[in-house]
């Protein structure tokens with residue numbers, strides 16, 4: 254499965270961020286607040302087709318998690334554009350003013366721009382620092398999904414306000430941090 258696809262666990266739905274590898278095994282990144290709610294993830298809402306198991310989850314403070322793929326699950330280095338797909342070949346830090354897109358299982362593909370870096374958000378569970386602030390909309394279930402600029406991975410959907418009907422403000426965990434924390438790369 255690809256970035257932006259639905260993942261189900263613990264009765265919740267989130268979105269897959271980016272497929273990554275440590276050189277021998279396949280993993281994907283998603284949000285830490287998603288990783289916190291399930292140890293096993295499935296590709297179907299009935300939670301019968303397993304896609305992987307949560308290896309580590311960091312939320313609050315950060316908002317990222319690492320999930321190890323179950324054997325035999327396809328894991329292309331792509332984001333699902335819900336009608337086509339976007340190959341992902343590298344990761345980078347976002348820049349203020351950069352035009353970006355995100356993909357997720359509730360509102361599919363949405364775009365906007367980066368408004369600020371190193372933003373702080375106070376969630377009910379605690380504070381997350383270092384987030385990418387954007388004017389891209391998102392809704393519940395889009396969490397964990399990818400923020401990207403063309404073939405470059407930038408972030409993971411964390412949270413925000415508004416919606417995709419009236420417009421929203423969404424904060425993203427920079428992807429470079431889980432890549433270095435876990436010693437994995439896009440792939």
Ligand code: TYR
Pocket residue numbers: 267390391392393394395396397410411412413414415416421422423424
């Ligand atoms: N935090 C939401 C989730 O867990 C995602 C979300 C993002 C919701 C931005 C609302 C919002 O404005 O799926």
